[in-house]
């Protein structure tokens with residue numbers, strides 16, 4: 001019972017977060033960052 | 046070990062190797078990036094992969110969730126990324142750390158290094174237990190707090206984990222770009238050498254200790270570990286079948302106390318314990334098995 005509850009809560013929260021994130025334009029922000037070489041990631045700074 | 050049993054262990058390790066190889070190749074499927082000396086710029090990069098895989102790798106087809114989380118927090122609009130958090134929560138609740146055991150390219154690299162025939166080190170239990178907490182500190186401080194709270198006068202922050210720690214970024218992004226691009230090579234300074242040092246330390250440790258980065262440092266592994274106890278995919282040990290030989294504990298790459306707590310946050314669901322168990326006492330847990338029944342069902 002507790003297991004089902006935790007899973008359901010996590011599913012609902014995860015789905016809601018993704019929807020909120022996409023609506024706030026975060027997928028676009030991620031794309032913007034990911035299509036340029038990230039100088040910090042590669043150690044240039 | 047009987048012949049049939051040995052074959053089962055071999056079959057399992059071959060299958061897992063094939064899946065890990067395929068996952069690494071799929072996450073980094075844009076081989077042309079190396080020839081073009083650039084990175085992939087298609088729309089699939091808006092999608093967060095569930096694994097630690099640098100999006101500045103010339104061949105990466107998707108985004109690294111840990112990089113993406115910091116990228117959103119670094120901007121001026123949001124201090125936390127619901128998009129990334131939600132994606133990881135969904136993967137976590139379905140798979141838990143199965144992703145670490147089968148899909149993550151950086152986990153795969155560590156597994157390959159550990160196969161080198163050298164003497165192996167067993168981290169003392171107390172030290173191992175303490176060091177495991179480090180990855181949660183890294184997740185909280187370097188991935189969430191510092192990128193969200195510290196910003197310059199334009200309101201822009203830094204990706205602290207990517208910049209100062211991530212060895213996957215150095216391996217998949219840093220080294221290829223520095224080798225391919227003369228201009229970037231000229232810009233490489235103290236930071237690059239620091240990151241190279243971190244990478245070398247992690248790779249060297251991986252030869253002697255199994256999965257040191259996953260055990261002690263990885264913020265993504267830390268996040269998924271929060272779901273291991275209740276994710277859809279879990280494991281169970283049947284106490285009635287167990288003969289107490291301890292082979293499961295001996296073979297576990299994450300030093301899990303297999304018979305006591307197989308679904309703890311450290312288990313990467315690699316399935317090795319299940320394959321080596323001579324009594325077939327270890328199996329996948331059913332969807333409805335309660336956590337209390339994980340050690341005695343059937």
Ligand code: SF4
Nearest residue numbers: 145149152259263266
């Ligand atoms: S702990 Fe991190 S590096 Fe290790 S397999 Fe999991 S996601 Fe990959």
Ligand code: SF4
Nearest residue numbers: 297312313315316318
């Ligand atoms: S407990 Fe079993 S499945 Fe989990 S990491 Fe250890 S050997 Fe792999």
